[in-house]
Amino acid sequence: MPLQDHSAARYLDPAAPLDTRVADLLDRMTTREKVGQLNQRMYGWDAYRRTSAGDFELTEALHAETERFEGLGALYGLMRADAWSGVDHGDGPGLEDSADLADLVQRHVLERSRLRIPALFVEEVPHGHMALDGTVLPVNLAIGATWDPALYERAAAHAAAELRARGGHLALVSALDIARDPRWGRTEECFGEDPYLAARLTEALVRGMQGAGERFAADKAPVVLKHFAGQGATVGGRNSAESELGPRELHEIHLPAARAGVRAGAAAVMAAYNEVDGLPCCGNRALLTGLLRERWGFGGLVMADGLAVDRLARITGDKVSAGALALDAGVDLSLWDEGFTHLAEAVERGLASEAALDAAVARVLRLKFRLGLFEQPYTRRAAVPVDAGRELSTELARACVTLLHNTGGVLPVGPDVRRVAVLGPHAATTAHQLGDYTAPQRPGTGVSVLDALRRLAPPGTDVRHARGAALTGADLTGIPEAVATAAASDLAVLVLGGSSARTPDTQFDANGAARTVVSEMTCGEGVDLAGLRLGRAQHTLLDAVTATGTPTVVVLVQGRPHAVPEAADRAAALLTAWYPGPWGGEAIAEVLLGLTEPVGRLPVSVPRSADRLPVHYNHKDTEYGSYVDGDAGPLYSFGHGLSYTTFHHGPPRWAGHTVEVDVTNTGTRPGRSVVQLYVRRLRAPVWPRTLELRVFRSVELAPGERRTVAIHLGADQLELVGADLETVVPSQAVEIRVAVSAREALTAVPLVLEVGRDQSLTAPDDTPL
Template identity: 85%
Template sequence: MPSQDRTPAPPSASPPYRDPAVPLATRVADLLARMTLREKVGQLNQRMYGWDAYRRTRDGGFELTEALYAETERFEGLGALYGLMRADAWSGVDHGGGPGAEDSAALADLVQRHVVERSRLGIPALFVEEVPHGHLALDGTVLPVNLAVGATWDPALYERAAAHAAAELRARGGHVALVSALDIARDPRWGRTEECFGEDPHLAARLTEALVRGMQGEGDVFAADKAPVVLKHFAGQGATVGGRNSAESELGPRELHEIHLPAARAGIRAGAAAVMAAYNEVDGLPCSGNRALLTGLLRERWGFDGLVMADGLAIDRLARVTGDKVCAGAVALHAGIDLSLWDEGFTHLAEAVERGLVGEAVLDAAVARVLRLKFRLGLFDQPSARPVPVPGHTGRALGTALARACVTLLHNPAGVLPIGPSVRRVAVLGPHAATTAHLLGDYTAPQRPGTGTTVLDALRRLAPPGTDVRHARGCALTGDDRTGLPEAVATAAACDLAVLVLGGSSARTPDTEFDANGAARTLAPEMTCGEGVDLAGLRLGEAQYALLDAVTATGTPTVVVLVQGRPHAVPEAVDRADALLTAWYPGPWGGEAVAEVLLGLTEPAGRLPLSVPRSAAHLPVYYNHKDTEYGSYADGDAGPLFSFGHGLSYTTFAYGPTRLTGHTVEVDVTNTGTRPGRTVVQVYLRRLRTPVWPRSLELRAFQGVELAPGECRTVALCLGADQLSLVGADLETTVVPGPVEIRVAGSAREALDAVPAVLDVRV
C-alpha cells in the first residue's frame, strides 16, 4: 500500500539528480529536496545482517528473503546493507550456502535491483563489507593481520595489497570497506591487538595513509576497482582500562591527541571517505554521542566532510544515559553520526525530529553525506554490479610478500639460523606446526580445503634434497594436555635441529557463542585472541611451556617460531632456545614465508611494531612513555623483553654518524656482513625544551634499505613541519622552536644509546 507521506511522482523528464553531467553537489541537493522525511530516515539506517537477505535455491541460485522485503518496505528503500557477503562462524555462512567469487556479483545485483525498484526515487543501497585483512567473504584473499603489516614497516607494499583487496571487493559487487586502522596497541592484553598496526602513532599514520591511497585511489569519483574506506575506530579504542574490549578509557586530552589521533588525521588528509565511531568513551562521553569529538574536532577543526558510521549497536547503548532509544538516536545524530549499524535508535529519527529533539537540517546534512557517497561510487548511473576481473594469483603473491616481510627474527645469538647444510634431520614440533587455521587471525572466512601452506609442508618442500623433516605435535594449543610430549622429545632428540612452532589462535568455530555485534562471548576451544578475547595474562597454554622445556632439555639446538595476534610473554624462549622469531598471523601462505626465512631463502626483514613485555605484570612497556627519571622496579627489569623497532637480520649493519643539513637527516648505512639484507632506518626525536612534558623518544621518520654485502648507502630523510610538530599546551598541533635531539638507529632501544645530533628548530 502506498505510504501516506509520499510526495507526487516526479515528472517524466529526467530530474537533475539523474544526470551524470550535473555537478555532484547539485545532484545531491536536487535528490534531497524530493525526499520525504521517512525516506530520509531510511537512508541513515543500516539495520540488517546481510546474510539474512538471501538464501540458496534448489537450482543453486539465490532468492531474496522476507526479512529483506520487510526492511525495504519499512523506509521504501534501503540506505545501506552490512555484510551481504560476510562468511564466518558468526554469520554461519560457508561454502554450502554462501556466495563465492563466481556468484557474489549476481547476488549483489539481485539485491540492488530490488532496492532500486522499491525506492520511489530509485535510490540504490550501499553494500558495506568487512575488509580487515582482505575481504571477509568466501574465496576472498586473506592477507596477514594488521599487526603483521605493522611489522613490515613497508607502506608501499601494503598500499599494493590494499588496492588488491579493494578490487576484489568491487568485483564482487561490494562498495564500502570497513578496515581497522586507527586503534593503537597500548595494552596487548586486548584481544583486538592483532587489528592494530602497532603501538606507535607515526607508524600507524603512515600505514593508514597507504591503506587509503591503495583502496580509494585519487579523485572525487571512485574507479570501478576502488572502494571508499571506513577507518575504524575513532578514537582511543586501544586504550581501554585493563585491555578489556569496549571498557571505559581513562584518556586525558593530551594522550588522545598525541597517541590516538595522528593516524586518523593522516587518513583523513589522505582522503578517507568515512570513519567509524568507537565503542569507548572519551572523558565520560561515548564516542558515538560525543559532539566535541565528531563535530567539533573531526568536522570543524579538521575539515572532514565524509561519512561517520556508528559501530554495531553503539547508538542504542546511549539509552543508558539518554533514557530511551529515541533520544539516543537524536543525540547520536546531533553528535555527528550519519549512518547506524543494526541500531533501533536511528529508526525513530522521524519522531525525534517531530518532537524537536534534533533539527531536520541536521538530519538533511547526514542524508546528504550518505547520498554523496553513493553518487561518488556511480551507483545512480550504474546501480548494478560491474565486475572487474581480478587475477587470482595476484592476491596470493601479495599476501605471501607481506608474510615474508613481517617475519621478525628476535634472537639468534649463536647463528643457528639460517638452517645450514650440516642439518640433515629437522624436527618440526608444536601445535602450530601442521595447521593453517591458526595462521589466519580473527575476521576470516572459511577456507576451501587445501588453501594455504603449513610450516611443516613448506619445510618439507623447500628444504635441500635429502633433508629428513620429521613431525610431532607435542601438545595442545591451550590447557595442559602433555600426552604428546614423549613423542616430541624422542623426535627432537633424534634430529640435528628442532623447530618449535608455538603461539595463540583467533580461529572461531561454529560452536563459539557470539554477542549481537559479533564479538566472541564464549570461546572456541583453542581461541586465545580476537574480538572479545581479552586476557588477564600474556602466557601461552601451559603445555606449550612444558614442550619448550622438554625439547630444549634434549640438547638439540632449538628454534622457536611464535604465531600470534599479540606479543605473548615467552621469556623462556630467550633463555633456553637458540633462536626466536615471530610471524604474527601471517595469513594462509605464512607457513611458506616462515620456512623460507628458516632456510635462508628469504632474509628476515620484519621489525617489531610494538614492544614485547616480559610479563603482563610489566605493562605498560611501550617505548614512547613520558621522559621521567622513575622507570625501574625494585624486584626486576622494567624494560621490555624486546623493544619497539627491534629485528635482526642474517647480516649486520653499521650506522655512521648522523648529519643534519637544514631539516634533512642523513646517515651512512653499511652492510658489514656476508649476506644481503634489509634494515629499517628509524629516526627518533627527543625534545630538549618544550611547553609540555616530553616523551622519552618519538618516532618521526623511517625508511627500509636493502643492501648487498659490503654496500654502503646514504639515507636521507626530511623532517618537515608534520614531523617536528607537537601538541602544545592548548592541544593545537604546532612547531615549537628550540633544540631537538635527532637519534638514528635500528630500534627504539638502540636509539637511547645512539649519539644524537641536535637540530635547532626554527619556525
C-alpha cells in the first residue's frame, strides 16, 4: 500500500493536546480502519514462527489480518506461553528476543497502516508477565494473605517494567473477582472474600503498574482490571455460570474493588462472561455505560473477555447483531470474537450508530497516544534486574504463609529436632507452587520445600524424604515408605494441596479454559470442584502419618481453601501457603525453621466442608443459625493468622478523629500484628451485614514492645449503599470493633459512635468533630 504524507497532521504533533490528536486522527480514518482498531481477533502466537536459523518470521495469518483492516488495533498474547498456546522454550520468545519479535510485528503493522497507527500488544499479567523467563509472583489469593498493599505495589511496578522492556503494552490482571464460593476454580485469582481488602489491593495494583500522570512512563503499563462484574458469585462455583445477584449484593460486595480501581486511574476494565439478572456483562449497557461511565466517570477502555461478544448471539440471533449490542453497551475492544469484525455492516444496517463506533475508536486511540506509541512505536529496551523480581516474589511468598494453628508448640522447629521427614506430593516439586496462567519454567527455576529445608536446616539435621502419595487418585503404594520415614523421625512435615499446573495433555475450551482435565490439575480456570476435599490418597497419607505419633506439621499449597478438618484435629501445626510462586518453598522452610516470622492472614474463611457453604464472614445480620448435624461456621475465619509470639490488643478508644488501640507484644519473639477495624451497624436504612472490614493496619513489635496504633476514621469508612443504591453515610449509631480476625471481632469490646447528619462523629461524653 503506498504511504501518504501525513507529516503535518495534528495527530502526529506530540505537543498537541490528546483530545486534539485523537479527533484529528479519527477524522482521517475510513470505516474499515476504525473497525480494525476495535478488533483483537488473532492469537499472538499465531503471528510468528521461529525459523531453523533461530530468528522469527511473520506468518501469513498475520499478513491476512493486517490486510483485512489496513493495520491492526491490538494483538493478544504475542508472548504468551503455556500448554494452551503450545509455546515453550524451544519455539517461543524469551527474555533475550521478545523485544525483537514485538518490534518485528510492530514494523509490519505500521507498514500496512495508511495512517501509521501502531498496534497495542496485550499480555496476560495475572501474577507476573505470563511469558517465558518472566518473573512469577504468588497468585492473587496469596497476595490477599499478605494484607500488605505497599509490598504488592512494588511487585506490580516490577511486573510492569518487565512487560514494557519486552515490548508489551497492556496488562490483563484479575483483581475485581470476589471469592464467595471456594469451589470455583478461579478462586486463586481473587484477592479474597472481602470487598475492602480487594479494593485496597486493586488500588496498589493500579498505582504500581501505571504510575501517575496522563502519559505512561516507559516502565509503566496500563492495566485492564478483570472481571467486571460479579464473576466471583456464579451459581454453584461453576465457571462462567450465571450470577444470581441482587443489585444490593452486586454494589456492596462485587463493585467496590472496581470503583477503587477506577478512582485510582485504571486505564481499562474487562467485561466479564457472566450475566447479572439476565443481562450478560458484555451486553449490559446499564453496567458498562450507565454505571461505569456515567455515574463513576470512567473514561478508559472496556475490553470484552475472550469470545464473550459472540456469546451474545444467543439473545440477539446472530453475531452481527451481537457485536452491535456489545458496542452499544459500551465495549470498545473485542477479544477473538467474530461479531466485532462485522461492525461496518452493523452500522450500515442501523444496528449500531456511527457515533458509538467513533467513541470506541477514540478510546483505543487515546490509550495509544498516552503510551507514546506514535512517537516511539518500538520497544524502549531496558535492563530489568532478574534478581529484583526473584527477591520480590520471595518477599511476597514469605508474607503470605499463614500459620493457622500451632497447638503442639512444635514450630518453629527447635534445636532438639535432628531428624525431619519431609513428605507429601508437594514436598519435592515446584511445579505445583505456581498457579494457573503460568508460563513454562526453565529447569532449575524455583526452590521446593525439601530443597530449602536441606539447605537451611541447622548443620547435622537429617532431612529425609518420601513422597507418599500423588495429588489425585487413590494409589496407596507409597504410603508405607512415608509412614516408616515419619516413624523414624522427630518431626514430620507433610506438604499437601492442589495444583493448577497445565500440561500438554490438558484439553481446553476455545477461550483457553481447561475442559477435560487428565493431569493432576485440580484448580484453575475451568477446574471447578463439587467438593473441597483433597485427593483420596492425600487424606489416607495424612491419617497414616499422624497415627505414627510423630509430631506432624501440615503445609497446604493450594489455590482455594480446601476443607481439611483432619489436619486441624490431628496435626501439631497447620500452615497454608496458597500458591506461593517458584521460591515459595524457601519461604515455607524459613517460616518452619523460625528464620522468618509467620505474618500472613486469611483473605478468605476456611470451610469445614463443601456442604456448609457459604462461610464468608460478612453475611447479613440475621439469625444465622447452625445445622442440626454440624457447625455452620468456618473452620478458620477471615483475618485469622497466628505468630510465633503473642499480642495483647487493648480496647479501642476515641481520640479526636481517630480510633486508638494499644498493641503489646507479650511474647519472646518479634512479630507483626494486623490490627483489623470492623464496623457493625446498630441502625441502618437497609438491612446491615454482621461485620464490615473498614480499615487494617500492620504493626511490627519487638518482644515486650507496646505501641499505640492510631486509625483515622472518616465518613468514607462509614459509608454504605443506601436504599437507592447510591453511596451514603447514614446518621446512625455504629459499633467499632478492633480485633485480629472476624471471628474475634464478634466478641470484641465495641466502641459506639454516633454519626451526625453533618457526618460528624461523636462518642459518649465527646463533642462533635
